[in-house]
Amino acid sequence: MNVTVEVGDWEHECCGPAIERNDVVDLGCLRWRDADGRVRLIETHHDSPVETRVRGRVVDILVLAEDGSSTPVLRVPSGVALRGFDDEDDGHLETPWSGELVDERNRCFLVTVKS
Structure with missing residues (x-):
């Protein structure tokens, strides 16, 4: 079964770890019910x-754009890298198949996990 978790915003930028395709993860999540009744899972570690x-x-x-569109990416950089404070990781986003850079300023990601 595939489950999608929202990762990002201040929570991830503070101290979130890098997440890559094919990683095995254990994500603690909050459940958020939208006005339309849809339940979203939002990663938390605070x-x-x-x-x-x-x-x-x-x-x-996927990285989400401000307009609601999404682009596949290879990984979610760590929060430290996204903020520009990691000497070994510049926090760039790239497509998983071509390595092409993705220029997206929004730092909200959808991570799909096969459980």
Whole structure:
């Protein structure tokens, strides 16, 4: 079964780890119910209580644009890299198949995990 988790925003930029396609992950998540009743899973690793865990292999990663469109990327850089403070990782985004750079300023990602 595939489960999609939202990763990003201040929570990830603070101290989130890098996540790559094919990584095995164990993500603590909050459940958020939208006004239309849809439940979203949002990764958390701070003071919020974990409501569910998503464990498995990462099979897809998308970066979301401000206009709602999405682009496949190879990885979610660590929060430190996204903020420009990692000497070994410049925090760039690239497509998984061609290595082409993705110029997206938004730092919200959808990580699909096969559990």
